[in-house]
Amino acid sequence: MSANDHDSEVTATEMVITCRTAGCPHDGVPFTARMYPRPNPPVWAAVCAVCDQMVPDIVPAP
Structure with a gap:
């Protein structure tokens, strides 16, 4: 599979991102x-x- 093939199959996912750096x-x-x-x-x-x-x-967004 080429990079272009991968890009055409992928969709965005809503994610929750939380920094944990002190x-x-x-x-x-x-x-x-x-x-x-x-x-x-x-x-x-x-x-x-x-x-x-x-x-x-x-993590995935609720």
Whole structure:
């Protein structure tokens, strides 16, 4: 499968992203975002826009 084939099959998913970095002003503050799964693990990956650290807490939105 080429990269273009993968892109045409993927749809966005509403996810809740919560930074857990100690000292970050957004530590514990959930944000909802539309995300696309990555073709390789980790499937869901995000970086906090405030502290620039990887966000470990990514779950589907209710």
